[in-house]
Amino acid sequence: MKLTTKGRYAVTAMLDLSLHYGEGPITLADIAQRQGISLSYLEQLFSRLRKKSLVASVRGPGGGYSLGRGADEIFVGEVISAVDENIDTTRCSGAHNCQNNERCLTHDLWSDLSNQIYGYLNKISLQDLMDRQAVREVADRQDHPDTEQPGLDVSLVDGSGDMAGA
């Protein structure tokens, strides 16, 4: 299974896009600066996101990217799938030829796990993330990098850990 920086960056960038919805197209340069991601690397990621229609692009000056659909219709699992080829944990990637062309001992375990993770991530939309207070506070900080905000040093971790809660 793959859940690496690539997927993290993609979700982060998509969330940035959501948070600045309504300001017209957002340039990758803006996202790169706000989120601390290499511009060229973002380009590669957005190339894949575009192919899956998760973002729409406008070229030329004043151009940039915007969400391909509403933030409540784009789910984290989709974004990760778009950039990480597969979220599958099995070695055989779903086939059952893991060992000498036969099913390996733990094939089903990884298969089930993949389904669990995928199900979990596909319940969380970008809108859900935006609604989190912690996200809003970080976004505020990123939009106003000059002003110090010393009073916000509380624990921002939600800690609810509820599966269905997203």
Place this chain on the structure above:
Amino acid sequence: MKLTTKGRYAVTAMLDLSLHYGEGPITLADIAQRQGISLSYLEQLFSRLRKKSLVASVRGPGGGYSLGRGADEIFVGEVISAVDENIDTTRCSGAHNCQNNERCLTHDLWSDLSNQIYGYLNKISLQDLMDRQAVREVADRQDHPDTEQPGLDVSLVDGSGDMAGA
């Protein structure tokens, strides 16, 4: 997050150990042959498993490894944690300095996800895996590599997909 062959091998080997419980210590050479894993690689994995007391070892002829506790007391999550250093999905590994010493936009998302995966895998014991019919059938095949078993080509996938079900 890391869920690679290393973790898969470890769980597979531990399951092999469980399945042959009662036959005295199991040598790594046996496991290597049955599961198609490099012996030297297994040695490395078992070194870590041993440090976490997940297995016990006996040296010398007739020696080998056995489970450190009952198969119903060893959980898949533990095994993976023992060999993959961390199952954490956050970049900062739990600290909140992901971006310029501050919390990144999606920190909590990955933190929550880690908890979900960990919670899921820590509910599944080696005994649970052994109770699965599909596992038994594969184990049978591995124990009797000579005899052909053509009648077992049914779909072995459990498909229940229930989170609490393990």
Place this chain on the structure above:
DNA sequence: ACATTCCCAAGCAAAATAGTCAAGATTATC
């Protein structure tokens, strides 16, 4: 003694990851 097993550390090739670089296409604006 000796073969069998666990134990350990170093090293290494291939793959994947994270990122760079260079060139081009499109389009708003002056």
Place this chain on the structure above:
DNA sequence: GATAATCTTGACTATTTTGCTTGGGAATGT
């Protein structure tokens, strides 16, 4: 229509991780 901003694409590179090998040891039953 020149220019600059922006997306678009492909190739290339450095670094890290993975999966594995090598080569030694240490313990212990026979």
